[in-house]
Amino acid sequence: MKKPLILILLPLFILSIAVSCSADDNDQTQELINDNSTDNGGDNTDNNDNSDDNNNSDDGNASSTVFERLVGNTFRQIENPGDCATCEDEINYYIFSNNGIQVTGTTPDGVCEQNDFEQLGTCEDCLVITQDTEEQLTICGDSNGDGSNDICQTITFLSETEIQFNFYPQSNPESNIIWTAQLFEDEAPCTDWDPLDNGENSVFSRLQGNTYRQIESVNDCGTCEDEINYYIFSEEGLRITGTTLDGTCEQNDFQPIGDCDGCAEIEINSEDLFTVCIGTFPFRVCQTITFVSESEIQFDFPAFNQTWTAQLYTESPPCTDSSFPVYDGVFDGSVYDADNGTFEFPSTAQSWAGFANTAEIYPLSFPNGGKVTFTGATAGTDIDVYFRFEANPYPDTEPSYNSANVTVTGTEAAEYTVEIPSQGSNTFNSALFYLVTQDQVLTASDFVITSYD
Structure with missing residues (x-):
């Protein structure tokens, strides 16, 4: 099989919208949430604010909405592939403030891999609160760019220390993904982490100018074949050429990477991880590349739960012409x-x-x-x-x-x-x-x- 950089349009319903809104929108968010925002400490412009003003006592929970109880708290989700169809081995932190939700994440061994902020309000890209009661908070987003707010998730309290997320498309609420997260009282990691380091020691910078070869066999993965693939990295993107085991050319594709129409978007480029994605929320598919050693890289393709490695190749790769x-x-x-x-x-x-x-x-x-x-x-x-x-x-x-x-x-x-x-x-x-x-x-x-x- 020809090796794709990304397979497009798989329904990976993931919580990752990075947006930026104006201060006026933040004020509108406050009015939308409730008329008693001053009970929660007034305007909160610090996404990581876990101040005592927002801590909820047992006496106040009886009359507080779900959002009021969430603000100022952090909840941690220790995720594994068995939890849901799109789950991975990772740890996610949900940090609630008056302005929105900051989501950070690490690998199981603590390597930062996510730091997104989801703004709540009425701006063009903001998530919108459609319901906030004592029992349930419902937040919706627009995946089509038409203002329809067609993707929603509800958050409910299972106990004082555990919440449940229910993520679903409006058109088909039964095709949902449910997960839980527990109250986390320590400081959440990765809140200041920059996913786009782009320095000379970043993974993408180290890849550029190099070629890596994968000698593939049918036993390596569910879609693998007996073939040889060459991954040729440049500043502009990734070229993949491929041959049969006897050297007959069968692939020569180029995937531009960066900020352009048709480009794979760089989501993470740090000294540890390089993640590129294609598609838009909620049909967004990503692939991560890491260095195993100076001469070997690893590809992780969670959409198909596939991982493979390729080794540094110093000769001229075939089939580029x-x-x-x-x-x-x-x-x-x-x-x-x-x-x-x-x-x-x-x-x-x-x-x-x-x-x-x-x-x-x-x-x-x-x-x-x-x-x-x-x-x-x-x-x-x-x-x-x-x-x-x-x-x-x-x-x-x-x-x-x-x-x-x-x-x-x-x-x-x-x-x-x-x-x-x-x-x-x-x-x-x-x-x-x-x-x-x-x-x-x-x-x-x-x-x-x-x-x-």
Whole structure:
């Protein structure tokens, strides 16, 4: 299996929204919570305030709402994978103040891995209190960006020293996650920890410029295969190339990392951990990389409960000059059958109908020429095909290049190669595949674009 940096859109319902709101929003939060905020010590702008003013006595609990009882207290959750579908071996601390909830977290051995603050109020990104009674506190957030507050959680007291969280989508409250946390009277760790250290000793800084190799076998994990993967780190992101055990290229993907559209977002970059995430709350999937030694790194992918290691590789990694297009983008009447891997150019289609690549392989360049290889077969009638490379998708297509036609013949699958002459300094951000022969079904797969060194 091709090794992804991140598998996207798995419903990991996790409590991690990092936001920032204005002082005016904080005042509105106070009014929303209750009209007796002065009983809790007035405005509290210190997220870690555990002052005696907010400690609740047994006499006051009878008439206090859940939020009033929470403010000024910290609750600890010692989590393990058996607790819930998305749980891990970690320790979480929930620190309640008048302005919101600060959530810090460590690994079981005390390494900081989280420090988020969730603002309560009426600002654009704030969580909103929709219910606060003596029995239950309900807080909702907006996962769609449409103001619908579609993800909610309730907090209730099980006893004076234990609370329960119930986290659920409004559309389906039954698909919930429940956990408990216990009163923690010591100072919570990691409240001043900066998850984005970005110094020269941070994990990401140490990874950049290095390549790590993983020799994978089917016994390593549930989705593993017999293959070799290469992880090539740069300041811009992570390139993953891969081969079969006999050296045949089968992967060359690049995942940008940073602050851009399509980038994996850096959530933690400290001297101990490097965590990147893709997706938005609540469909957010993360992966963590740590150094096992100076020459070995470990990947932790909790979405699939998978862990693997890769070792420093000092030679030139293979397959960096190969790309693996997926020509499943039909347009103007072309027909693609994904189940059978077949292509057809009907006579009823527009004359320019074809198939666009949808894989992340750009930009492409051929300063020394290159080639396209693929495996093809017909139903009995020969079919002519060609490939086109454009500067950008229509209409800004120039400069462009059309390859020579190649004839696919016979019903037995065979490999075909189309040569690409030097294209100088031109770069291409659109790759297209065309059939010349109409009303015939072509079976084609294993497309590889190679740029010569």
